Amino acid sequence: MAKKTQKKLTAWEIVQLARHAERPNITAYIEAMCDDFIELHGDRLFGDDRSLIGGFATIGNERVVLIGHRKGSSVEENIEANFGMASPEGYRKAMRLMKLAEKYSLPVVSLVDTPGAYPGSEAEANGQAEAIAHNLEFMARLKTPVVVVVCGEGGSGGALGIAVGDRILMLENAVYSVISPEGCASILWRDGSQAPLAAETLKITAEHLLELGVIDSIISEPAGGAHKKPAAAIASVKKAILKELAELGKLTLDDLIEQRYQKFAAMGRF
Amino acid sequence: MAWFENPAQEPLRVPTAALWAVCPKCNTYVAKAEWADACKVCPKCDHHARLNCRERVQLLTDIGTFEEINAAVSVNDPLKFKDASGSYAAKSQAAIQKTGMGEAVLTGTCAIEGSDVVLCVMDFAFMGGSLGSGTGERILLAAEKAVTLHRPLIIVSASGGARMHEGIVSLMQMAKTCAAIAKVKEAGLPYFSVLTDPTTGGVSASYAMVGDLNIAEPKALIGFAGRRVIEQTIKQKLPDDFQTAEYTMAHGFIDHIVPRKEMKAFLAKILRYAGF
Numbered sequence: 001m002a003k004k005t006q007k008k009l010t011a012w013e014i015v016q017l018a019r020h021a022e023r024p025n026i027t028a029y030i031e032a033m034c035d036d037f038i039e040l041h042g043d044r045l046f047g048d049d050r051s052l053i054g055g056f057a058t059i060g061n062e063r064v065v066l067i068g069h070r071k072g073s074s075v076e077e078n079i080e081a082n083f084g085m086a087s088p089e090g091y092r093k094a095m096r097l098m099k100l101a102e103k104y105s106l107p108v109v110s111l112v113d114t115p116g117a118y119p120g121s122e123a124e125a126n127g128q129a130e131a132i133a134h135n136l137e138f139m140a141r142l143k144t145p146v147v148v149v150v151c152g153e154g155g156s157g158g159a160l161g162i163a164v165g166d167r168i169l170m171l172e173n174a175v176y177s178v179i180s181p182e183g184c185a186s187i188l189w190r191d192g193s194q195a196p197l198a199a200e201t202l203k204i205t206a207e208h209l210l211e212l213g214v215i216d217s218i219i220s221e222p223a224g225g226a227h228k229k230p231a232a233a234i235a236s237v238k239k240a241i242l243k244e245l246a247e248l249g250k251l252t253l254d255d256l257i258e259q260r261y262q263k264f265a266a267m268g269r270f
Numbered sequence: 271m272a273w274f275e276n277p278a279q280e281p282l283r284v285p286t287a288a289l290w291a292v293c294p295k296c297n298t299y300v301a302k303a304e305w306a307d308a309c310k311v312c313p314k315c316d317h318h319a320r321l322n323c324r325e326r327v328q329l330l331t332d333i334g335t336f337e338e339i340n341a342a343v344s345v346n347d348p349l350k351f352k353d354a355s356g357s358y359a360a361k362s363q364a365a366i367q368k369t370g371m372g373e374a375v376l377t378g379t380c381a382i383e384g385s386d387v388v389l390c391v392m393d394f395a396f397m398g399g400s401l402g403s404g405t406g407e408r409i410l411l412a413a414e415k416a417v418t419l420h421r422p423l424i425i426v427s428a429s430g431g432a433r434m435h436e437g438i439v440s441l442m443q444m445a446k447t448c449a450a451i452a453k454v455k456e457a458g459l460p461y462f463s464v465l466t467d468p469t470t471g472g473v474s475a476s477y478a479m480v481g482d483l484n485i486a487e488p489k490a491l492i493g494f495a496g497r498r499v500i501e502q503t504i505k506q507k508l509p510d511d512f513q514t515a516e517y518t519m520a521h522g523f524i525d526h527i528v529p530r531k532e533m534k535a536f537l538a539k540i541l542r543y544a545g546f
Contacts, residue, residue, distance in 0.1 A: 134480060140449035
C-alpha cells in the first residue's frame with residue numbers, strides 16, 4: 001500500500017526498471033518458483049539457443065512446460081544468452097516443447113523478457129521471420145492452456161513469438177511494445193534522444209496495455225521495482241500463474257481454443 | 271518524415287513525363303505504353319516496380335470477377351498518436367485521400383482462371399503497407415470468409431512491417447492474422463502467400479511466411495530486420511543480394527520465384543494441384 005503514496009513513474013522510468021540489470025531473470029524465477037525443472041535443449045534442426053530456454057517444471061502442484069527468454073546475471077552469462085535476443089532456433093525449440101506440452105496434456109507457462117528477436121545476418125539466413133510466424137500460427141491453436149507473463153521487456157515480434165496465450169499477465173514495471181522507444185524516436189522523431197517522449201507516446205506500460213485490452217491483468221511489484229525484493233515479486237508471479245491455470249483448467253479444450261481465437265480477433269476492434 | 275511516408279515513387283517530372291516512364295531502379299526511359307504493357311517491369315533490368323492494389327487485382331483476376339469485401343473497415347487510432355511531423359489521424363487521412371483506399375490492404379472475392387478464391391492485396395503506397403488494426407481486421411475477416419465460402423485464400427504482401435503509430439495494437443495484428451490463417455488451414459483450405467517488394471518486419475514474421483506455398487516476385491526485398499539495423503549489430507557490410515527473394519529461396523523459405531506476367535497462370539496452376 002506504500003506504493004499508492006509514491007509518485008507515479010513516467011513511462012521512461014518504467015523502461016529503466018524493466019531493463020534493470022538486477023531485475024529477476026528466468027533463472028531466478030525457476031529457482032524461486034519451481035520445485036523441479038528439467039531443461040530440454042535444442043530445436044532438433046540446427047542448434048540450442050541459449051537466449052530462449054525451456055523444459056518441464058513443477059510450479060506448486062502443477063506440472064507444466066515452462067519456456068522463456070533468458071537474460072544473464074553477469075557479463076559472461078549475458079554474452080552466452082545474447083542479452084535475451086533469441087534466434088530462429090530458439091523459437092523452433094519453444095515450438096518443439098509446446099508440442100510436447102500438447103502431447104502430454106501439460107499447460108504452457110511462457111515468461112517474456114527480451115529486447116527483441118536477434119537482428120543478425122545468420123538469424124535472417126535461418127529464417128527469423130518464418131520461425132516467429134509459425135509460432136504465432138501454432139500457438140493460436142495449441143490444444144493446451146497457455147499462460148504468458150511479461151516479466152521485463154516485451155520487445156516486439158521477439159516477445160510475441162512466445163506470447164500468444166489464453167491469459168497475458170504483465171508485471172507492474174514491465175513494458176511491451178511494437179518497437180523500442182529509442183528505435184521509434186530515431187525513425188519518427190529523427191532523434192534517438194526523444195526516446196522518453198516516444199515511450200510515453202507508444203503507450204507501452206502495463207496500465208496502458210490493460211486499457212487497450214492487450215493484457216488481462218497486472219501483477220504488482222514491491223515498492224521500487226521487482227529487483228528490490230525479488231522473492232516477493234516472484235511469489236506474486238507464482239500465485240498469479242497458479243490462479244490462472246486453475247481457472248483455465250475448468251474449460252474444455254474446444255472452449256479454450258475458441259476463446260483464445262476470439263481474444264486475439266478482438267484486438268484492434270474499436 | 272519516415273521511410274514509409276515517402277510519396278509513391280513517380281517518374282521524374284520532365285516535360286516528356288506524359289510519354290515516358292522511368293525505371294526507378296536503372297533510370298531507363300521506357301515508353302509509357304510499353305511500361306504499362308510490361309506491368310511496370312523494366313525491359314532493361316527486369317526490376318519489378320511496385321504496383322498499387324488495383325493494378326495487382328487487374329493483373330491476377332478474371333475480368334469483372336473481383337468484388338471488394340470489408341470496405342467499411344478502416345483506420346483506427348487507439349493511441350491518439352502524434353510525432354514530430356504531426357498526428358497519425360492526419361497522416362492516415364492523407365493516405366486515404368492519396369490512395370483512395372480505406373486501409374493498406376484490399377480484400378475481396380474473385381476468380382483466377384475460373385477458380386474462385388478470396389484475395390487480399392496489400393498496397394505499399396498506403397503508409398508503407400504497414401500492418402495497422404484495420405489491415406489486420408480486413409485480413410482476419412477475409413480469412414473467415416474463405417472458410418465460410420470454402421475457398422482458397424491468397425494474400426499478396428507489400429509491407430514494411432508493423433504500423434508504429436498504433437503501437438502494441440499493431441503488434442497484436444501479427445497474432446490475430448496468424449490465428450485466422452490457422453483456421454483456414456484447419457478447414458483444409460489452401461493458403462498461398464505471394465511476397466512482393468518489400469515484405470519485411472511484422473508482415474514477414476506473420477502471415478506472409480506461413481503460406482502452404484510462399485511465392486515471390488523476382489528480386490523482392492524479403493526479411494525480418496532492416497539492413498541498417500543488422501549492419502549495426504554485426505558491424506559488417508552485408509552483400510548486395512542479402513534479403514532478396516533469390517537469397518530467401520536459397521535459404522529454404524520461398525517455394526518459387528515467379529515473374530509478374532506469369533503470376534496469374536502460376537496461381538491458377540497451383541490452385542488446380544490443390545484441388546480448386
